[in-house]
Amino acid sequence: MAMKFEKNTDGTYLLDVCGYVCPHPQIYCKKSIEKIQEGEVLNMVFDNPSSAETIKQMLDQAGHDLMEEKKEAGKIIFKIKKG
Amino acid sequence: MEEKKNQIWAFAITGLLILTSMIYYQVNEYYMYVVVYIWFGFAYGMMLQYGRFCFASASRDLFAAGVPRMAVGILVALIFFSLIQATLASTDMSTFHPAPFGAHTLIAGLIFGVGMVLSGGCASGSLYKIGEGNGTSFLAAFFGLCIGQAVFVDVTWFNGLMPQSWFDKAMASGVPAAQMTSSFDIYLAGYVWNQPVVQLSKTAAFSGLPGISKYFIADSLINALIPAALLLVTIYYFYIRKGFLKKRAKATGGTMGFKDELAGMWSMITASKRTTMMGIIIGIVAGLHIFVMKGMQIRYGISNFGELLVKMGHSADTSIKGTVFDPGYWYITSQEGQLGGWILEKFGWNMHDNIFFGLNNGLPEPLRNPALWMSFGIIFGAMVMARLSNEFKFKLPKGELIVWGLTGGILMGVGSRPALGCNIGAFFIRVAGGDPSGWLYGLGMVSGAFFGVKFFNWWSDRKMAKEMASF
Numbered sequence: 001m002a003m004k005f006e007k008n009t010d011g012t013y014l015l016d017v018c019g020y021v022c023p024h025p026q027i028y029c030k031k032s033i034e035k036i037q038e039g040e041v042l043n044m045v046f047d048n049p050s051s052a053e054t055i056k057q058m059l060d061q062a063g064h065d066l067m068e069e070k071k072e073a074g075k076i077i078f079k080i081k082k083g
Numbered sequence: 084m085e086e087k088k089n090q091i092w093a094f095a096i097t098g099l100l101i102l103t104s105m106i107y108y109q110v111n112e113y114y115m116y117v118v119v120y121i122w123f124g125f126a127y128g129m130m131l132q133y134g135r136f137c138f139a140s141a142s143r144d145l146f147a148a149g150v151p152r153m154a155v156g157i158l159v160a161l162i163f164f165s166l167i168q169a170t171l172a173s174t175d176m177s178t179f180h181p182a183p184f185g186a187h188t189l190i191a192g193l194i195f196g197v198g199m200v201l202s203g204g205c206a207s208g209s210l211y212k213i214g215e216g217n218g219t220s221f222l223a224a225f226f227g228l229c230i231g232q233a234v235f236v237d238v239t240w241f242n243g244l245m246p247q248s249w250f251d252k253a254m255a256s257g258v259p260a261a262q263m264t265s266s267f268d269i270y271l272a273g274y275v276w277n278q279p280v281v282q283l284s285k286t287a288a289f290s291g292l293p294g295i296s297k298y299f300i301a302d303s304l305i306n307a308l309i310p311a312a313l314l315l316v317t318i319y320y321f322y323i324r325k326g327f328l329k330k331r332a333k334a335t336g337g338t339m340g341f342k343d344e345l346a347g348m349w350s351m352i353t354a355s356k357r358t359t360m361m362g363i364i365i366g367i368v369a370g371l372h373i374f375v376m377k378g379m380q381i382r383y384g385i386s387n388f389g390e391l392l393v394k395m396g397h398s399a400d401t402s403i404k405g406t407v408f409d410p411g412y413w414y415i416t417s418q419e420g421q422l423g424g425w426i427l428e429k430f431g432w433n434m435h436d437n438i439f440f441g442l443n444n445g446l447p448e449p450l451r452n453p454a455l456w457m458s459f460g461i462i463f464g465a466m467v468m469a470r471l472s473n474e475f476k477f478k479l480p481k482g483e484l485i486v487w488g489l490t491g492g493i494l495m496g497v498g499s500r501p502a503l504g505c506n507i508g509a510f511f512i513r514v515a516g517g518d519p520s521g522w523l524y525g526l527g528m529v530s531g532a533f534f535g536v537k538f539f540n541w542w543s544d545r546k547m548a549k550e551m552a553s554f
Contacts, residue, residue, distance in 0.1 A: 002482075003550070005550040021219045021478070022140060022204060023140075023144065023147050023203065026144060026148045027147050027539055027543050028547070035551065048217075049135070049215065049469070049472075050135045050137065050204075050215075053355055054144045058150045060354070061150065062149075062326075
């Protein structure tokens with residue numbers, strides 16, 4: 001089982017942790033944000049609903065911007081701008 | 084389309100449980116006792132799923148992500164539950180019983196804490212996550228809480244770790260030799276049963292307080308409310324205060340005072356409304372559950388469901404004392420152990436030759452096991468809620484998650500037995516009921532979670548480094 005953390009050609013980043021359960025999505029989200037620069041965008045895809053609430057609060061506390069949130073076929077997609 | 088399908092599933096599951104309840108009533112009115120457990124379990128499941136209410140998350144998210152959402156939710160639930168517990172105790176309507184106090188509680192909590200972080204959910208959290216379709220939680224619950232616990236209470240693997248004095252005391256305890264065969268039996272009869280049982284309202288310091296005030300002052304205020312309030316302040320100070328005051332000072336431009344600190348506390352408590360709201364409701368429902376179970380016991384003139392099973396001709400379900408596991412309140416792990424024991428007996432393993440099943444809890448058929456139905460209720464309640472919010476998804480465990488699920492589940496199973504409970508029975512219920520051993524278990528759980536998070540941080544750093552090698 002593998003997580004994906006990639007830099008896209010448009011300069012954004014992709015973190016795909018589908019299949020992972022708590023606490024992996026929130027840990028990988030935190031670590032991915034630490035790796036990117038302020039103002040850069042991370043698209044996070046996951047399918048563990050329990051992680052969503054924690055990630056939202058983590059972003060809010062740390063001053064990052066949750067630009068977009070959507071659900072598609074059982075997957076949750078967060079578009080995050082590092083603050 | 085998907086939404087419609089999920090709604091149909093939610094109605095079908097609820098309908099099936101209503102039908103099951105009616106069949107139970109039709110078979111024998113005594114089964115209403117089981118039906119009550121089913122529906123309280125169902126309510127817990129719905130609330131746990133909606134509030135993402137997981138005790139593992141409380142300490143894990145605090146250490147891993149600096150997010151206090153769940154820790155706050157649990158402390159809020161505890162505050163409400165302890166007030167209701169005190170009210171019930173003062174009207175003699177409580178089924179609460181404190182547990183032996185000792186270092187074993189702390190050690191068991193530590194093992195459980197590591198396990199709940201590895202498996203991704205505490206004992207109650209694993210059940211609600213099964214309801215969401217989470218296969219890793221199923222592995223943890225089935226192989227750890229069910230089979231792991233049953234094996235743990237019936238093997239002699241740990242005899243070498245026990246002092247001779249435990250064997251001597253166990254032999255002198257009066258337990259029939261036929262039920263004294265495992266290491267866990269020696270541990271129970273030779274050590275745990277000799278430890279003091281503390282409930283603050285019944286101690287010399289507080290039992291003299293007038294009337295019912297001892298329940299509110301000792302059990303609720305001193306054992307639950309003050310420590311919970313102090314923990315809330317501590318969490319605010321270390322995780323929220325700096326960021327909140329910085330933001331507020333930027334927005335208002337003035338110097339910060341006590342009023343701003345209070346605003347910060349309030350903002351922390353209301354940061355996740357769904358979790359805090361569920362904390363309040365869970366606290367109230369857990370209290371109501373005790374009230375209703377006590378009412379059922381009074382109605383049928385019993386103190387344990389085993390008495391009704393015997394009346395209905397199911398003596399083989401009960402222990403040699405004629406009892407089964409019937410906590411009278413929210414509890415998780417013992418009933419899963421019973422399911423594990425029942426399954427292992429089908430494979431020829433004698434599970435009646437120990438204290439846990441043979442002398443105390445019995446091994447009822449799963450369909451006649453009241454507490455096990457509460458666990459099934461939690462799974463079905465969470466499933467209904469997950470379906471209604473389009474969050475249900477079958478997720479088969481793969482790769483590393485199989486290892487974490489199994490290891491964490493077994494550690495949770497092993498960590499819940501020595502303290503005679505898990506995050507619910509050994510922590511939540513005891514703290515709210517005035518038993519300080521609950522805090523000892525909680526301290527162990529939080530410490531275990533800390534080590535679990537340390538391990539996962541190291542593990543995920545390795546994986547991130549591999550992923551980032553290409554850019």
